[in-house]
Amino acid sequence: MTHQDRGAADGTPRLLRSGALQLETGGRLPEVSLAFRTWGRLNPDGSNAVLVLHALTGDAQVADGPEGAHGWWRGLVGPGRVIDTERYFVLAPAALGGCSGTTGPASAAPDGQAWGSRFPFITLRDMAALEARLLDLLGLASWHTVIGGSMGGARALEWAATQPERVRHCVVIASCAASTAEQIAWAQAQTAAIRLDPAFRGGDYYRHDDAPRVGLGIARRLAHLSYRAEPELESRFGRAPQGAETPLGSPDRQRRGRYAVESYLDHQAEKLVGRFDANAYLSLTEALMSHDVGRGRGGVDAALGQLDAVEFFVAAVDSDRLYLPGQSEALAAALPGKPGVEYIHSSMGHDGFLTQAEQLEPQLRARVFG
Amino acid sequence: MTHQDRGAADGTPRLLRSGALQLETGGRLPEVSLAFRTWGRLNPDGSNAVLVLHALTGDAQVADGPEGAHGWWRGLVGPGRVIDTERYFVLAPAALGGCSGTTGPASAAPDGQAWGSRFPFITLRDMAALEARLLDLLGLASWHTVIGGSMGGARALEWAATQPERVRHCVVIASCAASTAEQIAWAQAQTAAIRLDPAFRGGDYYRHDDAPRVGLGIARRLAHLSYRAEPELESRFGRAPQGAETPLGSPDRQRRGRYAVESYLDHQAEKLVGRFDANAYLSLTEALMSHDVGRGRGGVDAALGQLDAVEFFVAAVDSDRLYLPGQSEALAAALPGKPGVEYIHSSMGHDGFLTQAEQLEPQLRARVFG
Incomplete structure (x- = not known):
């Protein structure tokens, strides 16, 4: 320089x-x-x-x-x-x-x-x-x-x-x-979700077409919730459904619609997954646990x-x-x-x-x- | 009767x-x-x-x-x-x-x-x-x-x-x-972890030898944390390692040991997995979300x-x-x-x-x- x-x-x-x-x-x-x-x-x-x-x-x-x-x-x-x-x-x-x-x-x-x-x-x-x-x-x-x-x-x-x-x-x-202990505990659950994703492949997924997007997304949901507070979530979303979706569930519960707060967290998860590597998330999370x-x-x-x-x-x-x-x-x-x-x-x-x-x-x- | x-x-x-x-x-x-x-x-x-x-x-x-x-x-x-x-x-x-x-x-x-x-x-x-x-x-x-x-x-x-x-x-x-909204959000992450488990098989796992134990275990970790409070975790576990394990990590981070609080949550997860069906957990969790x-x-x-x-x-x-x-x-x-x-x-x-x-x-x- x-x-x-x-x-x-x-x-x-x-x-x-x-x-x-x-x-x-x-x-x-x-x-x-x-x-x-x-x-x-x-x-x-x-x-x-x-x-x-x-x-x-x-x-x-x-x-x-x-x-x-x-x-x-x-x-x-x-x-x-x-x-x-x-x-x-x-x-x-x-x-x-x-x-x-x-x-x-x-x-x-x-x-x-x-x-x-x-x-x-x-x-x-x-x-x-x-x-x-x-x-x-x-x-x-x-x-x-x-x-x-x-x-x-x-x-x-x-x-x-x-x-x-x-x-x-x-x-x-x-x-x-x-x-x-509490911070370690929340972090552990996040790392476990990433490692559970079949696309994680023990951490060696780079040569494959998929990546542990779902697992990383779950980790981000948990993290994001820990970063915010209850009153804000309640005032922004409450129990509102997401658009025209039906969260109460149809007779076929596999196709349940989402609450707005679920859609919001889906969005937070997608944003992070689009810009972050799952192994890096693990590495930094475990560094922070330490x-x-x-x-x-x-x-x-x-x-x-x-x-x-x-x-x-x-x-x-x-x-x-x-x-x-x-x-x-x-x-x-x-x-x-x-x-x-x-x-x-x-x-x-x-x-x-x-x-x-x-x-x-x-x-x-x-x-x-x- | x-x-x-x-x-x-x-x-x-x-x-x-x-x-x-x-x-x-x-x-x-x-x-x-x-x-x-x-x-x-x-x-x-x-x-x-x-x-x-x-x-x-x-x-x-x-x-x-x-x-x-x-x-x-x-x-x-x-x-x-x-x-x-x-x-x-x-x-x-x-x-x-x-x-x-x-x-x-x-x-x-x-x-x-x-x-x-x-x-x-x-x-x-x-x-x-x-x-x-x-x-x-x-x-x-x-x-x-x-x-x-x-x-x-x-x-x-x-x-x-x-x-x-x-x-x-x-x-x-x-x-x-x-x-x-907050209760729904924590519940959503739990259901997502169960559904991510490859052993979940879309909910039709009963005829197979395995069950979504890891996913259900993650759900239980999250639930258990929400059922308890931070001061208790800190006073019981703090940053103590689990027995002779080395949570700081060896050079091979894949074999990191656990903190005591991780072992405690592993135990909570195992106990629930041993007595509870993953689909039932989903059904009741989504009922409660509703x-x-x-x-x-x-x-x-x-x-x-x-x-x-x-x-x-x-x-x-x-x-x-x-x-x-x-x-x-x-x-x-x-x-x-x-x-x-x-x-x-x-x-x-x-x-x-x-x-x-x-x-x-x-x-x-x-x-x-x-």
């Missing part, structure tokens, strides 16, 4: 070919590519680099792109936003193990075939280790800020715990210090208590039922200086971290991006 | 062969059997008959049985309990469409083969219509009480709405007037507002996240006389209606079983 590159063509996809990566659990990827996008310019003293980390099925398109693409966090990142791309140099990498350009299960292994079932187990620490190569590439000592929500928040926290000397501010939104910032560090409190050098900002969505506000409170209470929790007020549940993140603008401006 | 029968052998399984049943949605079952159990004796004026209705995967074993079997509601029903089988004559039928003795998808159709995919769509009203034949059999004008929790509560409410002149008290615990006491009656308020002749008792579990306490409050507010809501205080979530129902004993004794 040259200096000229850094300011040109905001949001253009880039690829860092990065050699081998040794993994936390003992595996090794012999050749890793890291896809990312950037916005803004690195300033002369290199003090304005912000790393933005996406959630489970997110990608590097955090802000609006050159071809009119909308960024998934455009409320926070862009010209004039709190993460002002006129002032900050924003980098957004695609996660290791995913399917948005960075090496993942659908990538080619050394034998030229897709990794598939052979893709190794990935953790959030492996993602951070790979992303650290972006700092090296830029010749920077540290990020101004590492920020993310949901799994992105967990990734940001792991960044701070793994390399605290390279993170000045860490912003953790709608996330937690360690995935809980999330525990205290692993190998004497537990969560010990791991967090020593991070004095990092300024933390913790936020939650008040209606979140996947990452409960209490988990953010516990995280903040275990951090040096007990920074407290800022709140997004939303009826939407967890997804409020995406759709209503701009509520945090005053606090983020006061404490991080001043 | 003779008078002598009525008091003999509490909990003995019985079967009523009941002829044809016309169904609400237009189907017809040419020959229906109704399995039930009874406890206690019908008194001379026939005023002490209590109908107890089970939940989705429940059965007729509501109280302790003759061979040492434990009843699923033994905290409420039995000698000396609030539904005192020394004073009340208790009948517990197995639901139509299930797999506990009453006609369901695994039963033989007229051609001698299992109904399988041909089993018609069933509603809670069909269940009540069939159960009314027990009243006829006993020569009774009305039940002293119809009582149930969860789907059993919905069934009790439908009983009161369908035949209010035959129900003196109606007890609805941890249930609602109409299944909500639950709407206002259907064809001008809506919930109109349907409930005219039930002056029935004494209602409504209760909820304070930590229930499947049947939200607000739904019980809304139900009670729509009933004549606005009876209010009694609460089971529990950290367990929905399943508190089973495990801690005896908390309702004083209120039930004061208002229903005095």
Whole structure:
């Protein structure tokens, strides 16, 4: 990446070919590519680099792109936003193990075939280790800020715990210090649905015409429900039928019509299936199940208590039922200086971290991006 | 059923062969059997008959049985309990469409083969219509009480709405007037997992060696999670591994070990799969999705507002996240006389209606079983 590159063509996809990566659990990827996008310019003293980390099925398109693409966090990142791309140099990498350009299960292994079932187990620490190569590439000592929500928040926290000397501010939104029994349980059901799909073929489906679309769609239904809240579903759909369909069932119950909420979830499932790889979903989901910032560090409190050098900002969505506000409170209470929790007020549940993140603008401006 | 029968052998399984049943949605079952159990004796004026209705995967074993079997509601029903089988004559039928003795998808159709995919769509009203034949059999004008929790509560409410002149008290615990968008959504994911299982074979799997065990197991995982609450899971399991298993994953992620909560849910799934038929699960789940006491009656308020002749008792579990306490409050507010809501205080979530129902004993004794 040259200096000229850094300011040109905001949001253009880039690829860092990065050699081998040794993994936390003992595996090794012999050749890793890291896809990312950037916005803004690195300033002369290199003090304005912000790393933005996406959630489970997110990608590097955090802000609006050159071809009119909308960024998934455009409320926070862009010209004039709190993460002002006129002032900050924003980098957004695609996660290791995913399917948005960075090496993942659908990538080619050394034998030229897709990794598939052979893709190794990935953790959030492996993602951070790979992303650290972006700092090296830029010749920077540290990020101004590492920020993310949901799994992105967990990734940001792991960044701070793994390399605290390279993170000045860490912003953790709608996330937690360690995935809980409940989060693991919902995730397990999702992975089981994918693996049940006969088209999954043990993970080696790439050479076949079909893919585990139904299984991945069920996983997405469950995930989507956990991302939203009951009152919104009730007010939007209630018991309404989908169009002229007859959900009550005809005498032939095999041809039962759908309720509107079923059609809505079918649509959410189809959208995800159209843009996401089932093995990548498994890889990232199991990485998130493994999330525990205290692993190998004497537990969560010990791991967090020593991070004095990092300024933390913790936020939650008040209606979140996947990452409960209490988990953010516990995280903040275990951090040096007990920074407290800022709140997004939303009826939407967890997804409020995406759709209503701009509520945090005053606090983020006061404490991080001043 | 003779008078002598009525008091003999509490909990003995019985079967009523009941002829044809016309169904609400237009189907017809040419020959229906109704399995039930009874406890206690019908008194001379026939005023002490209590109908107890089970939940989705429940059965007729509501109280302790003759061979040492434990009843699923033994905290409420039995000698000396609030539904005192020394004073009340208790009948517990197995639901139509299930797999506990009453006609369901695994039963033989007229051609001698299992109904399988041909089993018609069933509603809670069909269940009540069939159960009314027990009243006829006993020569009774009305039940002293119809009582149930969860789907059993919905069934009790439908009983009161369908035949209010035959129900003196109606007890609805941890249930609602109409299944909500959220309840429908969770149910849809469960049915999709069953149908995805290659062993499901469109519902006609009875003649094969395998059954959709994995799909039914996923459904049960989801259901079980909705029946419990997050704090209990966290305090019981946290992030503990299962025994010596390594959930973090070896380099070969296909052989990842399990977290303890995964093993727990595997166990819950296996238990259900060992005792329940997948088609029955679908039939009952879709019946519950169809639950709407206002259907064809001008809506919930109109349907409930005219039930002056029935004494209602409504209760909820304070930590229930499947049947939200607000739904019980809304139900009670729509009933004549606005009876209010009694609460089971529990950290367990929905399943508190089973495990801690005896908390309702004083209120039930004061208002229903005095």
